[in-house]
Amino acid sequence: MVKTGLGGTMVRAGRRLLSSLPALFGVLVFTFLLMRVLPGDPAVFFASGPNAGKEEIEQIRKQMGLDKSVPEQLVFYLSDIGHGNLGRSMMTGQPVLKDLRERLPASLELTFTALLIALIAAVPLGVIAALRPGSVVDHGVRLFCALGVCVPTFVSGLLLIYVFYYLLGLAPDPTGRIDVFTSLPPQRTGFLSIDFLLAGDLEGWWAACKQLILPAVSMALFVIAPLARITRASMLVSLGSDFVRTARSVGLSWRKVVVTYALRNAILPVITIAGIVFSTMLGANVLVEKVFSWPGVASYALDALLSSDYAPVQGFVLLMASLFVLVNLVVDICYGIADPRVSIE
Amino acid sequence: MRFVSFRPATCILATTALLLIATAPSQAQTRAETLRYVTGASVNTLDPNIPGSTRESFALSMSTYDRLVAFGRKQLNGKWVFDLDTITGELAESYDVSPDGLKLTFRLRKDAKFQDGSPVTADDVKWSLDRCVTAPILGKAQLLTGSLTSADQFKVIDPYTIEVTLPKPDKLALPNLATVYPMIINSKLAKQHATADDPWATAWLKENTAGSGAYVIETFKPGEQVIVKRNEAWNRGSANKPAFFKRVIIQSVPEPATRANLVERGDADLVVDLQASDVQALEAKGKLQVISTPQYNSITFVSMNNQIPPFDNVNVRRAIAFALPYEDMFKAALFGRGAPLFGANWPDGKPLNGIYPFQQPVKIDLDKAREYLKAAGLPEGFSTTFSFNVGQASTAEPMAALVKESLGKIGIKVDIQKLPDAQMSTQINEKKLPFFTEGIVAWLPSTDYFYRNFYTGNQRWNYSSINNPELAEIAQGARFEPDKAKYEEAGRKLNAMHADLMPQIMLWQPNQDAVMAPSIAGYTYEFHRQVDYRDVSRK
Numbered sequence: 040m041v042k043t044g045l046g047g048t049m050v051r052a053g054r055r056l057l058s059s060l061p062a063l064f065g066v067l068v069f070t071f072l073l074m075r076v077l078p079g080d081p082a083v084f085f086a087s088g089p090n091a092g093k094e095e096i097e098q099i100r101k102q103m104g105l106d107k108s109v110p111e112q113l114v115f116y117l118s119d120i121g122h123g124n125l126g127r128s129m130m131t132g133q134p135v136l137k138d139l140r141e142r143l144p145a146s147l148e149l150t151f152t153a154l155l156i157a158l159i160a161a162v163p164l165g166v167i168a169a170l171r172p173g174s175v176v177d178h179g180v181r182l183f184c185a186l187g188v189c190v191p192t193f194v195s196g197l198l199l200i201y202v203f204y205y206l207l208g209l210a211p212d213p214t215g216r217i218d219v220f221t222s223l224p225p226q227r228t229g230f231l232s233i234d235f236l237l238a239g240d241l242e243g244w245w246a247a248c249k250q251l252i253l254p255a256v257s258m259a260l261f262v263i264a265p266l267a268r269i270t271r272a273s274m275l276v277s278l279g280s281d282f283v284r285t286a287r288s289v290g291l292s293w294r295k296v297v298v299t300y301a302l303r304n305a306i307l308p309v310i311t312i313a314g315i316v317f318s319t320m321l322g323a324n325v326l327v328e329k330v331f332s333w334p335g336v337a338s339y340a341l342d343a344l345l346s347s348d349y350a351p352v353q354g355f356v357l358l359m360a361s362l363f364v365l366v367n368l369v370v371d372i373c374y375g376i377a378d379p380r381v382s383i384e
Numbered sequence: 385m386r387f388v389s390f391r392p393a394t395c396i397l398a399t400t401a402l403l404l405i406a407t408a409p410s411q412a413q414t415r416a417e418t419l420r421y422v423t424g425a426s427v428n429t430l431d432p433n434i435p436g437s438t439r440e441s442f443a444l445s446m447s448t449y450d451r452l453v454a455f456g457r458k459q460l461n462g463k464w465v466f467d468l469d470t471i472t473g474e475l476a477e478s479y480d481v482s483p484d485g486l487k488l489t490f491r492l493r494k495d496a497k498f499q500d501g502s503p504v505t506a507d508d509v510k511w512s513l514d515r516c517v518t519a520p521i522l523g524k525a526q527l528l529t530g531s532l533t534s535a536d537q538f539k540v541i542d543p544y545t546i547e548v549t550l551p552k553p554d555k556l557a558l559p560n561l562a563t564v565y566p567m568i569i570n571s572k573l574a575k576q577h578a579t580a581d582d583p584w585a586t587a588w589l590k591e592n593t594a595g596s597g598a599y600v601i602e603t604f605k606p607g608e609q610v611i612v613k614r615n616e617a618w619n620r621g622s623a624n625k626p627a628f629f630k631r632v633i634i635q636s637v638p639e640p641a642t643r644a645n646l647v648e649r650g651d652a653d654l655v656v657d658l659q660a661s662d663v664q665a666l667e668a669k670g671k672l673q674v675i676s677t678p679q680y681n682s683i684t685f686v687s688m689n690n691q692i693p694p695f696d697n698v699n700v701r702r703a704i705a706f707a708l709p710y711e712d713m714f715k716a717a718l719f720g721r722g723a724p725l726f727g728a729n730w731p732d733g734k735p736l737n738g739i740y741p742f743q744q745p746v747k748i749d750l751d752k753a754r755e756y757l758k759a760a761g762l763p764e765g766f767s768t769t770f771s772f773n774v775g776q777a778s779t780a781e782p783m784a785a786l787v788k789e790s791l792g793k794i795g796i797k798v799d800i801q802k803l804p805d806a807q808m809s810t811q812i813n814e815k816k817l818p819f820f821t822e823g824i825v826a827w828l829p830s831t832d833y834f835y836r837n838f839y840t841g842n843q844r845w846n847y848s849s850i851n852n853p854e855l856a857e858i859a860q861g862a863r864f865e866p867d868k869a870k871y872e873e874a875g876r877k878l879n880a881m882h883a884d885l886m887p888q889i890m891l892w893q894p895n896q897d898a899v900m901a902p903s904i905a906g907y908t909y910e911f912h913r914q915v916d917y918r919d920v921s922r923k
Contacts, residue, residue, distance in 0.1 A: 085436035347806035
């Protein structure tokens with residue numbers, strides 16, 4: 040059966056979504072068991088007041104439901120998830136769902152911005168390198184990429200803070216999404232840069248953007264390399280192919296040849312990598328979040344993991360798994376748009 | 385057309401400029417009246433009694449709630465620290481202790497109001513203290529150390545008088561009422577939010593405050609920041625004035641280097657949890673005020689489990705005590721920022737006084753260590769693991785390397801084990817670690833308190849798992865000893881036993897390094913080891 044166009048893509052996407060449900064369930068149970076297997080008793084950790092004794096530890100254990108057997112805990116956990124309850128974090132004292140809902144937009148805003156910066160930088164770099172392989176430009180791009188990958192994000196983050204905040208005083212203090220003295224816009228999307236615009240507060244918008252630039256750049260630096268390399272490689276293949284030679288030979292403009300024919304055909308692997316990079320960034324930007332005091336989900340999960348706070352870690356993994364499924368879907372849909380042939384099954 | 389298309393941009397620019405001009409002066413003014421405090425930790429509950437609450441939550445509650453009494457302050461080597469021996473009224477206008485020490489009577493201030501405007505009465509005090517000893521909260525275990533265990537002990541005499549009766553004349557009863565937990569809650573307000581399952585409104589008080597304290601919660605974002613504004617009606621401060629700062633921002637900044645940058649650039653006013661290396665650099669630059677106070681109610685140990693071989697042999701423990709490179713460890717871990725608890729000289733082999741913690745008469749002496757090992761029947765040495773937690777890595781890691789190197793010289797092979805914090809506390813609680821480093825803190829640091837809580841019983845805080853009936857008996861006896869000379873004598877005995885049995889090795893008391901803008905005054909080292917925002921002001 041052959042289906043083309045948007046309809047086909049949507050059907051395919053729906054099918055993908057359904058087939059990912061068992062995987063999500065697996066992740067759920069696996070994380071749950073993994074957290075229980077890890078050594079470290081959260082009750083003992085949290086009962087750390089100067090006088091906390093056995094009684095306090097038992098109290099916390101009961102509060103966290105750890106006094107029950109593991110299978111019982113799992114049943115309770117699954118039924119809670121079914122009711123949309125992810126449990127309560129001991130660390131922040133808040134329901135995990137509320138924590139994640141407040142922190143996810145922060146992480147997403149940062150990751151989207153970083154990915155956007157990375158793509159804007161990486162695609163042209165890759166294309167330029169592919170147009171003149173072996174030239175000085177190509178080597179320059181290679182060097183830049185190697186540097187970006189070599190320097191861990193927290194080092195580049197600290198370096199950027201040192202130069203732009205500490206030495207030059209150009210950047211605002213690296214403490215979260217907004218200057219503490221700026222009042223927040225009414226929350227609509229959770230993305231500060233959008234909320235400020237919706238509220239018509241340009242000053243606030245600029246303040247939020249200034250806070251965003253440094254962390255986004257230090258994250259982008261790290262992922263420019265894979266994106267630029269993949270763009271270069273697939274552009275090289277594309278530029279060497281028959282249709283480009285034909286296009287050149289019939290005297291089409293440079294722009295038409297490179298952008299319309301070569302790049303459009305070369306972009307598929309870049310989209311795949313961008314999808315993977317996005318998912319990785321969302322979970323792995325914990326160092327950037329820590330350095331810039333960014334109230335995101337990754338640093339939240341790391342803190343929870345260190346203190347064996349089960350509920351937030353489980354909630355985070357579930358969130359990440361769901362996002363991964365979503366990102367894959369979006370990538371699929373992008374495929375369909377970039378190359379209609381993909382929709383044929 | 386082109387001209388028209390420029391207009392909006394010009395408009396925006398002009399508006400922005402106008403806004404900037406309009407807001408600049410008022411903002412500058414509020415900045416001077418605002419204290420911005422940055423910390424690596426965070427506030428996780430507004431009621432410090434909730435199990436799992438952080439130290440930042442303790443500090444915040446000191447400003448949002450009042451207690452019956454408060455600790456005074458004194459100067460120690462030119463720095464302000466809390467004074468356990470001076471207890472002043474906070475909500476109590478005055479208090480009496482009966483001659484037999486069994487009755488404490490508190491007369492409340494008649495002008496004290498809760499933040500909702502209702503007066504603070506003896507009923508509120510009784511409800512709050514009852515809650516502390518009855519509800520399943522942290523206050524229970526703390527007040528137990530002051531013989532406060534039952535609601536029957538608190539009696540309302542009249543609306544402004546409350547009486548506390550004690551089964552024994554316990555010296556720690558009064559100081560206990562000045563600690564974090566027995567805060568006075570607006571009982572009428574809290575009762576409205578109590579449920580059948582939760583008669584003490586713990587769930588509601590976790591997210592809300594109902595106090596009479598110096599500051600009112602403005603925003604509370606757990607894990608990010610808390611902003612409080614001044615309670616103008618509060619007059620329990622030193623000079624019957626409200627607190628100095630109109631607003632206090634308590635902000636979580638996890639990265640220590642960023643905290644150092646913030647305070648150096650003047651964007652933050654005060655920070656107490658910088659890395660020792662950063663503090664040293666900032667102190668050398670001389671632009672900021674650095675107030676370093678040895679945390680005289682806390683101790684860092686190298687602990688040995690006295691029940692696990694070979695550490696059950698006293699000579700092995702003595703060997704370790706003489707094989708540690710104390711000076712090097714002190715410099716590597718803390719850059720020497722603290723008070724050492726090693727290297728004392730006891731001329732007649734007896735303790736110099738009865739105060740705990742004390743400086744131990746130990747220093748590195750490998751020949752002596754080898755002799756002790758021989759006496760223990762282990763001349764060839766043995767293998768063991770040395771554990772520390774990840775949260776302490778910046779100080780414990782260099783220290784562990786030095787321990788390993790030095791013990792290697794007397795034939796003890798050490799494997800270094802770095803454990804996540806929750807794992808470390810679990811293993812300590814289960815008494816599974818043979819050899820590790822950890823710290824303790826006591827809010828009410830008296831000799832008997834330390835020995836009773838950290839050297840007796842099969843419980844978590846007895847790191848060395850020492851089980852010595854004689855030591856336990858002396859410590860218990862000292863608790864209710866009214867005679868100062870006898871108490872001192874008991875302390876000397878305990879200290880002598882400690883030096884002889886060497887259950888664990890006291891290393892040092894790390895400094896609390898408070899780094900602040902030059903304009904900040906009044907900083908005091910408090911028992912909870914955080915900043916009391918009511919203490920500080922701007923010059």
